[in-house]
Amino acid sequence: QTLERDLRHAIERGELSVHYQPQVNINTGKIVGCEAFARWSHPTYNMVSPDVFISIAEEIGLIDEIGEWVLERACKDLKQWQALGFTDLKIAVNISARQLSKANFRQKAINILLAHDILPKFLEFELTEGYFIENVFMAKHRIQALKSLDIGISIDDFGTGYSSLKSLENIPFDSLKIDRSFISNLDSNFSNSAMTSNLIKIAHSLGLKVVAEGVETVGELNFLKRHQCDEIQGFIFSPPLPASELTNLLREGK
Numbered sequence: 001q002t003l004e005r006d007l008r009h010a011i012e013r014g015e016l017s018v019h020y021q022p023q024v025n026i027n028t029g030k031i032v033g034c035e036a037f038a039r040w041s042h043p044t045y046n047m048v049s050p051d052v053f054i055s056i057a058e059e060i061g062l063i064d065e066i067g068e069w070v071l072e073r074a075c076k077d078l079k080q081w082q083a084l085g086f087t088d089l090k091i092a093v094n095i096s097a098r099q100l101s102k103a104n105f106r107q108k109a110i111n112i113l114l115a116h117d118i119l120p121k122f123l124e125f126e127l128t129e130g131y132f133i134e135n136v137f138m139a140k141h142r143i144q145a146l147k148s149l150d151i152g153i154s155i156d157d158f159g160t161g162y163s164s165l166k167s168l169e170n171i172p173f174d175s176l177k178i179d180r181s182f183i184s185n186l187d188s189n190f191s192n193s194a195m196t197s198n199l200i201k202i203a204h205s206l207g208l209k210v211v212a213e214g215v216e217t218v219g220e221l222n223f224l225k226r227h228q229c230d231e232i233q234g235f236i237f238s239p240p241l242p243a244s245e246l247t248n249l250l251r252e253g254k
C-alpha cells in the first residue's frame, strides 16, 4: 500500500535513477553497449528491487510514465557519452509488455529520441516473452513498427518462463539474450552447457546476435568464447553502475 502510494511520487521527488551494465564484445573485450536498469531509492526502505516496483508500476498503471522516464534518462546519458567521443555505444532499455501494448508507445519513443538527438540505431528494446504468448499477432505488428524505425529488438531472459522457440520464428528479433540461469556453472553443468551451446547455434542460424547474461567466472567466459557467443554481460566484467562510473570504465578503454 505505502509502496504503491510512494511510487506515484517517486519521479517528481527525484528518487528514481538509472544504472548501466556494460555489454562487452566477447572477442575484443570492448564495451559495445550498456543495459539500463531502473533504480528506486525509497526514503525509508532504501533500494527497492525493480522486480518489486516494476510489477507494482504495471499493476497501478505507472509503467508507461516510469518507462518513459527511464528511456529519457538513458538518452541523456548516451548523449553525454557520445559527446565524450564514445560514438558507437548502444543503449538497451527494458520494456514491459504493457508499454508495448499501448498504441502510442512507438510515437513516444520517436519523440524522446528526437528530443535528445539520438539515432534509433543506437537504441535497443529488451522484451521478455510473456507478451508474445498472449498475443503473437499484435506483438509482431508492434515490433515490426519499431524495427522499421531502426530500433533494435532483443528477446530477454530467453529460455525461462513462457519462453518458446516458436517466438523466434514469429518475431524478427535482432538479438537473443540467454537467461543467466543457463550461464551459471556452464563449464561444469552438463545440461546448461548443452542448452547454451545449442541455443547459440540456433540463434546464429536464424541470424540473431547472442548475448549471455550473468557471466561470473572465467570458466563460463571461456566456454562462451569457444562456442562463439557474441557479447557478454555479467559481474565478471561489471555490475550495473551509475552513469558516472560507467563513464570511468569507458575512459579506461574497456
Ligand code: G
Pocket (backbone or CB within 6 Å): 036, 037, 038, 039, 049, 050, 051, 054, 067, 070, 094, 095, 096, 240
Ligand atoms: O538488476 P536488477 O535487479 O535491477 O533487475 C531486475 C529486473 O527488473 C530485470 O529483469 C529487469 O529487466 C527489470 N527492470 C529493470 N529496469 C527496468 C525498466 O526500466 N523497465 C522494465 N520494464 N523492467 C526493468
Ligand code: G
Pocket (backbone or CB within 6 Å): 021, 094, 156, 157, 180, 213, 214, 215, 216, 233, 234, 235, 236, 239, 240
Ligand atoms: O533484464 P534482466 O532480467 O535480464 O536483468 C538481469 C538481472 O541480473 C539484473 O537484476 C542484474 O542486476 C542481474 N545481473 C547482472 N549480471 C549478473 C551476474 O553476473 N550475476 C548475477 N547473479 N546477477 C546479475
Ligand code: MN
Pocket (backbone or CB within 6 Å): 035, 094, 126, 156, 157
Ligand atoms: Mn534485460
Ligand code: NA
Pocket (backbone or CB within 6 Å): 156, 157, 158, 177, 179, 180, 213
Ligand atoms: Na534477462
